Amino acid sequence: MSQNTTSHSFLDPLWRRIALVGFCAAWSLYEWTSGEAFWGTLTAGMTAYGAWSYLMNYEPSKKEE
Template sequence: MNQNNSHSFLDPLWRRIALVGFCAAWSLYEWTNGEAFWGTLTAGMAAYGAWSYLMNYEPSNKGPDKTGE
């Protein structure tokens, strides 16, 4: 995938952790309710989010504190 996943909204680490945590919690909810398809789908979303937003995230260059002034 050749996409730019950086966005100024996701620059704070806590937002990226919350996003991945939400997907993981949703997956756990679906699995405990016996919904294997939705549990697998949301687990894949959490795994991709962890890889993309926690391991390989590069902060955006937008915003007043990122300009170098």
């Protein structure tokens, strides 16, 4: 059975998902303030994808017994 690729038991606690998205956002901000538009755009995309996948659309993993 196929499982959602963004669903993993490590990411079940909300604080870990927030930390992951926050790290990507901070990295993006750093790149933009350093004048690196390409890397800033790339990491902003990672942040947007992470926010969508891990905060708005996350389904907790199904632990197999």
